[in-house]
Amino acid sequence: MTSWVRDPAFARDQPFGPQTLPYGVVDAGDGPRVAVRLGDHALALPSIARHLGDLAELVSGVSLDPLLAATRADWSGLRARLTSLVTQPSAPTGAELVSLSDVRIPLPFTVGDYVDFYSSRHHAENVGRIMRPDSDPLLPNWTHLPVGYHGRSGTVVVSGTPVERPHGQRRGKGGPHFGPSGRLDVEAEVGFVCGGPVARRVPTRSAAEHIFGVVLLNDWSARDIQGWEYQPLGPFLGKSFATSISAWVTPLDALATARVAVPDVGNPWLPYLVEDTPWGLDLRLSVEWNGTVVSRPRFADMSYSCAQQLAHMTVNGATVRPGDLFASGTVSGPEERQRGSFLELSWGGRDLIELADGQTRTFLEDGDTVVITAQAPGEDGSVVGLAPVEGTVLPAVDL
Incomplete structure (x- = not known):
């Protein structure tokens, strides 16, 4: 796989490679932001909002709540777009990748029932x-x-x-x-x-x-x-x-x-x-x-x-x-x-x-x-x- 993400844990034979892309929230001291996990790093999704089109508003807040309130079509569309962005040879403009060891990771969504x-x-x-x-x-x-x-x-x-x-x-x-x-x-x-x-x-x-x-x-x-x-x-x-x-x-x-x-x-x-x-x-x-x-x-x-x-x-x-x-x-x-x-x-x-x-x-x-x-x-x-x-x-x- 060719990818701009230089993290050995971001590989198809590793749990958090491009086949997984789990969602969470990270806070590097500048407030919580929605992110997707790439190996032992996280990509802050607001940093690549320009590449996500209308889907950007679902991940621009401080939790996963707006994303959860969307539809299956939105979830699948966002996942497809992120897969494309993280597996291309060069980093998307503005992409901010942070080490998981350098951030606080809070509860990612508001738990209802x-x-x-x-x-x-x-x-x-x-x-x-x-x-x-x-x-x-x-x-x-x-x-x-x-x-x-x-x-x-x-x-x-x-x-x-x-x-x-x-x-x-x-x-x-x-x-x-x-x-x-x-x-x-x-x-x-x-x-x-x-x-x-x-x-x-x-x-x-x-x-x-x-x-x-x-x-x-x-x-x-x-x-x-x-x-x-x-x-x-x-x-x-x-x-x-x-x-x-x-x-x-x-x-x-x-x-x-x-x-x-x-x-x-x-x-x-x-x-x-x-x-x-x-x-x-x-x-x-x-x-x-x-x-x-x-x-x-x-x-x-x-x-x-x-x-x-x-x-x-x-x-x-x-x-x-x-x-x-x-x-x-x-x-x-x-x-x-x-x-x-x-x-x-x-x-x-x-x-x-x-x-x-x-x-x-x-x-x-x-x-x-x-x-x-x-x-x-x-x-x-x-x-x-x-x-x-x-x-x-x-x-x-x-x-």
């Missing part, structure tokens, strides 16, 4: 066996609909933001105890960033009109708080304290080659969940705990696709709007080292997880850092990247 699903059969069965050992691990509705819950959008934070250990009630002898969580966990998930016109009852065939792109997501979970509060209404304070997402949004168009069918759930879908084309995704995740890779889940094992999740969460007449975010649920596979949460890896705290430095863990300790990464196959053997999501645990604040 947030929904989290529970779509890995392996994860659901593992959690059922751990938390309800005397019951059927998979509840009867699970193979008929994508189970989910509405989360708290105000605590969605960008990758790199530290996460404070939460307080809450926990089960104890003689009644609940209150204090910092002692079983802080992660959930390796994939998030879908919505866009396009406000809509209700989005059919699976229209998913691409309302999903702009994809991020990695860490649904931080306080398992002891969750275990006491979650029956009968499900997650609440055990999950609402923090959700981390990637700083860069990989466009849905970049994942066209990665689409696969979802696994058979064992019974026919109701008509509104039937897909005319497959919307599962072949994403390979990696979960790193203090520098040690402890799990490599596969998103292709998920039992519900993003199109089915979007169809289900709007089938009752609920709207989807630009900036809404929904998450896949924990990505776990059939093998032990494909489990996407530490609850599963430690089997509820029973088994020690050994890290490369010789330390052992069951759940997160203060100062621990977790990084989730992912890649997908692209066209002609290229690699498409999803930007990492990282977070470090801070001690609980005294109340």
